[in-house]
Amino acid sequence: MTVLSMSPPRLALAGAAVAVLAGAGGYGLAHLQKASAPAPVAAAGRPKPLYWYDPMIPLEHHQGPGKSSMNMDLIPKYADAAVGVSGVRIDPAAAQNLGVRIATVRRGDFAQSLDAAGVLDFNQRQVAVVQARAAGFVQRVYARAPGDIVPAGAPIADLLVPSWGGAQAEYLAVRRAGGPALEAAARQRLRLLGMPEGLIEAVARDGRARPVVTVSTPQGGAIQTLEVRQGMTVNTGQTLAQVAGLASVWLNAAVPEALAGQVRVGQSARAELAAFPGETFSGRVTAILPTTQADSRTLQVRVELANPGARLRPGMFATVHLASAGRPALFLPSEAVIRTGKRTLVMLAEDGGRFQPVEVQVGREDGGRTEILAGLEAGQNVVVSGQFLIDSEASLAGLRARPLATAQAAASVAPSAALYDGRGRVETLTSGAITLSHHAIPAIGWPAMTMTFKLGAPGLAKGLKIGDQVSFGFQQTPEGPVVRRLGPAAAQ
Template identity: 30%
Template sequence: MKPMGRYFFVISLGVLLGVSGSMVLGGKTFVLNAVETAIGKDSNKTGGEESGERTPLYWVAPMDPNYKRDKPGKSPMGMDLVPVYDDQDEGDTPGTVKISPDVVNNLGVKTGVVEKDTFDATVRTVGYVQYDEDKLVHIHPRVEGWIEQLFAKSEGDRVTQGQPLYSIYSPTLVNAQEELLLAINRDNARLISAAMERLRALQVPNEAIQKLRDSRQVSQTIILRAPQSGVLDNLQVREGMFVQPGMSMMSIGVLDRVWVVGEVFERQAALISEGDQVRMTLDYLPERQWSGVVDYIYPSIDSETRTARVRMRFANEDLALKPGMFSQLTIMSDTMTETLQIPRQALVRTGSQSRVVLALGEGKFKSIEVDVGRIGWESVEVLSGLEEDDRIVTSAQFLLDSESSRTSDFQRMEHSGNADPIHGNSPVETVWVPARVEDVMPDHGMVTLSHAPIAVWEWPAMSMNFQAADTVSLEQLKAGMDVHVEIERVAEDEYLLRDVHVDDVATQASNDSVVDHGVGGGASSDHQDGMSHEGHGAGESKQ
């Protein structure tokens, strides 16, 4: 190939790769550009080429927003790192996210309004049809013997009160009959009464006792009859079987009225009270609907399913409800108290916090902490953290919360220049801040971090020791790691490392010092000179 042809070939190849790279980057860096807490508008310029005095907070890989550095360089894929700037307007609180209207539309961001209304405490759950245990009778023998004949031979058979169930041969019953005849022959009223009471105690029917007195002949088998009408269930015997006291032979249940036991989540148990109206439907009869009330709330929670049981009673004259059926229950709690409410999908729940994303207008969003109460089917009760008519994000809020929570102080925004009525001017107890691991002391449960400035506590960038919470795994931390850490103020001049998000597990070169370059905060080495912040963390700050 001629030199001139080779030259044009290289130029064409570069243009082609540039276009392809732009297409790839446009897809992979969408989130990075979408939630631009502080991303510069011109990402093709480096820090040295920026006009004015804007200083990048840090540099990030175009295809991996978690790959951050405190100076320009190359990403693991060989791409130039993109500078990230602090573009927050004056007066914006930490954690404010600003995105353009086009990106808001592309992300599918939807918002809703905090409203005060009667809380919909409707609980929807499932239940199981059961026999009415108040009318469930179990049949057990009181003597040992052999089943001579079984009159009710199948589960599900309907029986009526007084109907024969089975006949039994028992030497004990034969002896008891002979004792009565002996007492009658002696004409001893006291012995006769005692013998008859013994027969009744052994479940011998009165008609069998009277027949014995009239005929003066001992019966080798005694017929036992049904104590109530109902349906035969749990049949455990067959003809010829030997039975003894305590053995479960069969049960008789009543179906004209049944129980339905539902299971509700632990957090929903407080929404339900005895007497609440219940609507029930079945899959196999979708056109029908049963109405009942909450009859009883069981006092314990199942340790495995973490659910509470609730019992309802339903009339069942046509026997459409059968034990073991699966049903859908709608329990309508009677509540008339008006409360602040947000849509359930707007709530972001973590292991230690409940948060929502405030829509501040002009493309600005901020993640804040809220205290929630009852959680209904579609709405959540807000106890504190929001005010009526506040606008919150109900769609794509997890993406916005992920970006905002990295630097958010989780305080409420002030309304009309007034202090937040919920939190007032009390100090922030928990903050997230970028940092670098300097040393790990697992035996002491401590870690040395060089963290960025913390504006809400008026801390400059510095190196200091922190006692780690029990939930923090120090094994995952190594010197040189770039991390985001959650620091909690547990007492005056006492701070705890509450949580750690690892940004990059690679060990950095010694010349990439966090202190020298001010990780994530754009702090220069001038901020470090002579800095000693006594009492913060678990030990003295390093110089």
């Protein structure tokens, strides 16, 4: 085995090299660029350097080669790598070594899914209340208890109603002695006393009074309350029981306040429950409650689910997936986005191996994609891998990101967007927005759907109300579709 020896000067030089390699990422990237090209002193035909600098101290400029205040070798800064409108240049070989990947900004349908947790509850629109129609006494109660599931017409209790017995006897006497007119008047009196039509028919058919009446449930479902006991006295209108139907149930989902704008009434939904793995239940959003939970900052969204076989039981937990209708949008891979806390950037890849940090305004996110509302155009290329190292090099070089105001100003002087026509029905209406169930719009490939538009001017919706059929014209803007023309639809 051969042992290599080093002289003290060489050993010191090796130690300095190790210290350089342990430097910051921006310094390493600068040396990647430096190593990928011939040495600036030996390069023939290279322009004169603008200045010399140490990447560890980018603000310290020198007029020629030498050592920095940290005793590091200075690197020349040439005009072709200087800060300017064309951005910072990265040598292709260095970019390949860094694993830089490029993606294209695209425009297409952007449908976002929203997942939320929820709890099943009774459908409060299917709750029936069983009451006493007249004062009386409870003669018999049937074997019922809260929580029991009963069919429609299930008996609850037998009531003795003395006032009904006397009225029925008078009716039978009039029926035997009087004419049709008197009988009709007596029959009407029984109805006004609250007797069911079936009981009146039974009295007329049998010819005898029936003072005892059986109170039954008007619908099938689960008994929620039962307030009747044998021997008790009941008054007119007293509640005896309450029955909740099970044909459908409510799924009350908690949607984060920040995502409330993505939910609308009529939106389709899918629910998954741990009790039924691999099975989904379909429903739709029937209501968005007007208040927000202050402690959790969530909005309660009510989804109605069909419940065949009463398999879904109130109190179960479920995960609900709300799918929003797709609409044309500009988007790019989410990994291309750099969030600094104060603003959002992407690294724009330009011709000649140059890169420019650009400020953007982002919108929705879904499936690894992020919507771009302003700052970029379709067809531009952005960095999706290695952009943080490039951003570090741009910072070391003092390159400033292109502000969002520049892109917005350019959009303001651009030709006005095309105006698309449509017809639809007004679903909701506010001072600044309108929700329309509109027909298909072939000009931009939109199917018939319900969506919300911003109003270009508050006075556009003057005189309109919910349910009106309207014709409208709108423009596509970075902030979404904006209605510019709105009025009642002409009869067809």
